[in-house]
Amino acid sequence: MIERLDKDILYSLYIKQGKSICEIAKMYGCSSTLVRYRCMKYGIPLRPTGAKRVDIDKSMLRRLYIQEGVRQR
Secondary structure (H helix, E strand, C coil): CHHHCCHHHHHHHHHHCCCCHHHHHHHHCCCHHHHHHHHHHHCCCCCCCCCCCCCCCHHHHHHHHHHCCCCCC
16 A cells, blocks of 8 residues: 555645654554655655644734744744
8 A cells, every 4th residue: 555655645644634654654554764765755844753733723823922922932
């Protein structure tokens, strides 16, 4: 099934859907090392290890940034 993990599918899963390398590896029954290798091979930018994507709306962003003074760490 790993043969079907081409550039377009990997880009969609990792970049557009925000899935982790480990999640993708489990989906395809392969190692995370192989998924990471394919990302690099296809020129897909890797996120920092442990980085987690958080989706927030404008009102929450405004509240956190302006009213509460929360900054990115």
